Amino acid sequence: MIRSVVHGCGAYLPQRVVTNDELARKVDTSDEWIRQRTGIRQRHIAAEGEFTSHLALKASERALAHAGLKASDLDLIVLATATPDETFPATATRVQSALGMTNGAAFDIQAVCAGFVYGISIADSMLKNGLASTALVIGAETFSRILDWTDRATCVLFGDGAGAVVLKAEEGKGLPADRGVLANALHSDGRQHDILYVDGGPSSTRTTGLLRMEGKEVFKHAVVNMTAVVAEVLEKTGLGPGDLDWLVPHQANKRIIDGTGRKLGLSSDQVVVTVDKHANTSAASIPLALDTAVKDGRIKKGNLVLLEGIGGGLAWGASLIRW
Missing domain, CATH: 3.40.47.10 (Thiolase/Chalcone synthase)
Structure with missing residues (x-):
């Protein structure tokens, strides 16, 4: 495999x-x-x-x-x-x-x-x-x-x-112990378009617009969807939250990150947080947090690392990686 x-x-x-x-x-x-x-x-x-x-x-x-x-x-x-x-x-x-x-x-x-x-x-x-x-x-x-x-x-x-x-x-042998990407899960729900979008584009207005967001609605969907997609990607490998070494979430909001970690039963020491220094950098936030934890020695070879994120669309997903 x-x-x-x-x-x-x-x-x-x-x-x-x-x-x-x-x-x-x-x-x-x-x-x-x-x-x-x-x-x-x-x-x-x-x-x-x-x-x-x-x-x-x-x-x-x-x-x-x-x-x-x-x-x-x-x-x-x-x-x-x-x-x-x-x-x-x-x-x-x-x-x-x-x-x-x-x-x-x-x-x-x-x-x-x-x-x-x-x-x-x-x-x-x-x-x-x-x-x-x-x-x-x-x-x-x-x-x-x-x-x-x-x-x-x-x-x-x-x-x-x-x-x-x-x-x-x-x-690889196809085992959860093998290094590499073990499983992915992706979802989207276009019905939630209006809670997070940019009001412009070449087809509709011929100009680039500005970001619009209903923060409370995004927060509500984020914690629920993140917990569900994490469970889904773990189930694909027969692993559970207790097997995780690190959660590297999208860095949108510390409260969303903390809420997801608690729902998974993870300690705060297992969750990589860089939102304080970087804010929300959208598609860049997960790899920025990942690089921080790899370079400071927290994430080591053989660790089980879970990446997860949610954004406009709404679109969300998770990837499980054996480092």
Whole structure:
């Protein structure tokens, strides 16, 4: 049986850091209000002229270096983003060109905050089916470009960044003890469109709009759906929450993260949290958190790691990986 084994990860954050106090000078909010409701203390914001492809490229270079591989080893790039450089072509092709990769395919996917999990699932399927042998999965966003900076309910929540992992197809025995992606589960519910969306697009308005969100409704769906999809992906392998070493959730809100962890019976020490430093970076949030925990030594070879996320659509999913 072919397994998609993680060989390296990398991340990149823009240099500029915006604190809650700085935002409080622009909109009616405060550091205390933001921290109590979200857990966020700061976020990184891309510089003028710094695009999603630039962030993605830097994270990709670091992931390849961590894996000990070159761009010429790749034959697949899957880039999850809701903030592409252009309507077309795919931002992934810009990364492909900048890396010097000339073999295989590169394309974007759009599942907003669940995008990285969707990307892992797609790359895993392609590796298992022999359509590629070495894949780069990226989550990259410049969400600061689609925020209404006068709306205190949303502008305080998001930041920019990028993260990436390198997957290689390797022979396994099909056992839960094997390294690699063990199982994936994906879902969407288009009926919930109006609780989280951007009000613009080339087909409807010919302009890029701004993010709109009903926070209470998103919170309600997030905890329920995240718990259910985690149970689903574990059931596929015959494993349970007690087998998990680490939960690496989408970093949207500390209360959502804590609620999901409690429902799974996990201790806070088993949940990777970076929302305080990065805010919600949409498709980039899971790989940013993952890279943090790998590089500081928490996630080790052989650990059972669960990735999960939910975003606009609504779209949500989970991936179970033996590191």
